[in-house]
Amino acid sequence: MPRPRRTQISLEDTPYYHCCSRVVRRAFLCGDDKFSGKNYDHRRSWIETLLFELETVFAIDVAAFAVMSNHLHVVLHIDVETANRWTDREVLEQWHKLFNGDDLTRKFAKGELVEPHEVVRLRHAIAIYRSRLCDLSWFMRCLNEPIARQANQEDNCTGRFWEGRFKSQALLDEAAVLACMAYVDLNPIRAMMADTPEQSEHTSIQLRIKAALKGEQPKKLLSFIGNERAHQPKGIAFSLQDYLELVDDTGRIIRNDKRGAISENSAKLLRRLNIPRDNWLKLTTEFGKLFHGPVGTLQELTHYCEHLEKRRRHFVTSCQHFPTD
Structure with a gap:
C-alpha cells in the first residue's frame, strides 16, 4: 500500500528528492506511438516549459530532468529558506x-x-x-495536472493520463544526489533515444552542456557551485566540469556500440564519493530497480527513519552500493 507523502519527506535529512511520473494508458507521453502511428514529440516542450514556469513560482529548484517516451524524471531541491524569506x-x-x-x-x-x-x-x-510553495506534492500536482488535461484534449478522451501517484525518493547524501542526477541525465542514452548527452533533447544535461560551451550555467537549473563550501550560494557542491566529464565517460561505457572508460578525473570524483567504479555503473544503469525508497548510506537511512519515526528500515540491502568509510 502506498505510504502518505508526508512520511517520505524529511527536510531535516535532505532537501533533494527524485520524482518520477508515468503515463497509465498506451498512448505515449512523447515520441512515436506504433499503435496509432502518431508522433507526440511536441509534448516534450509542454513538460519542459511548464517545469521551468513552476520553478519561478515555487521555492523549489530543478537539479535534473529527462522527458522520456512514457515517463518523466525530475530531481528537485526544496528551498525552505527562500520560502521563509518571502x-x-x-x-x-x-x-x-x-x-x-x-x-x-x-x-x-x-x-x-x-x-x-x-x-x-x-x-x-x-x-x-x-x-x-515549498511542497513537493503541490509542485508535481501543478506539473502533472495541466499536462494531463492538455493531452486528454489532444487525444479527444477523458480519464487518467498519469498513474495515480508520482513516485518520490529522498536522496540522503551527496553520493545519492549525484548518482541519481547521472541516472536521470543518462536515461535517453540507455533507452537509445540519443547517442550522446549533448544530443539528448529536453534533458538537463543538454542544457548544462550548451551553457558550459559558453562558459556559463543554465539559469533555469540549480547550479554547481564547486568544491568549496564556505560562503557559497545554494547549489550542488561539485565542479560542473567534473560532473559533465563523469556523465560523458559513463555514457560511453553503457552504450554497447561505444568504447569508453572512466578517466582519471572522473575516478577522483568517484573516490571522493567513496563509490567503486563497478558500483557507479550499476547505480547509473539500474537506479530505478535498486531503489524503491530513500537512497543513501546505511547511516543516513537510519537517521532518516528515526526522524520520520519509522519502526523498520526498508531498502537496507540497497545501501551496500554506497559504502561508508
Missing part, C-alpha cells in the same frame, strides 16, 4: 501566478487596506500558501 505580500504574489486566491488575498496583494477582523484569516491563508 514577505507576506511576496508569498501571495507567487501564489497568484498559479491560482486566483480569494478577494481578501487579492486585496492585500494590491496593497489595499485589510479590515482588522480579516487579519487572522489572511495570516492563515498566507501560512498555508507559504507551505504549499
Whole structure:
C-alpha cells in the first residue's frame, strides 16, 4: 500500500528528492506511438516549459530532468529558506501566478487596506500558501495536472493520463544526489533515444552542456557551485566540469556500440564519493530497480527513519552500493 507523502519527506535529512511520473494508458507521453502511428514529440516542450514556469513560482529548484517516451524524471531541491524569506505580500504574489486566491488575498496583494477582523484569516491563508510553495506534492500536482488535461484534449478522451501517484525518493547524501542526477541525465542514452548527452533533447544535461560551451550555467537549473563550501550560494557542491566529464565517460561505457572508460578525473570524483567504479555503473544503469525508497548510506537511512519515526528500515540491502568509510 502506498505510504502518505508526508512520511517520505524529511527536510531535516535532505532537501533533494527524485520524482518520477508515468503515463497509465498506451498512448505515449512523447515520441512515436506504433499503435496509432502518431508522433507526440511536441509534448516534450509542454513538460519542459511548464517545469521551468513552476520553478519561478515555487521555492523549489530543478537539479535534473529527462522527458522520456512514457515517463518523466525530475530531481528537485526544496528551498525552505527562500520560502521563509518571502514577505507576506511576496508569498501571495507567487501564489497568484498559479491560482486566483480569494478577494481578501487579492486585496492585500494590491496593497489595499485589510479590515482588522480579516487579519487572522489572511495570516492563515498566507501560512498555508507559504507551505504549499515549498511542497513537493503541490509542485508535481501543478506539473502533472495541466499536462494531463492538455493531452486528454489532444487525444479527444477523458480519464487518467498519469498513474495515480508520482513516485518520490529522498536522496540522503551527496553520493545519492549525484548518482541519481547521472541516472536521470543518462536515461535517453540507455533507452537509445540519443547517442550522446549533448544530443539528448529536453534533458538537463543538454542544457548544462550548451551553457558550459559558453562558459556559463543554465539559469533555469540549480547550479554547481564547486568544491568549496564556505560562503557559497545554494547549489550542488561539485565542479560542473567534473560532473559533465563523469556523465560523458559513463555514457560511453553503457552504450554497447561505444568504447569508453572512466578517466582519471572522473575516478577522483568517484573516490571522493567513496563509490567503486563497478558500483557507479550499476547505480547509473539500474537506479530505478535498486531503489524503491530513500537512497543513501546505511547511516543516513537510519537517521532518516528515526526522524520520520519509522519502526523498520526498508531498502537496507540497497545501501551496500554506497559504502561508508
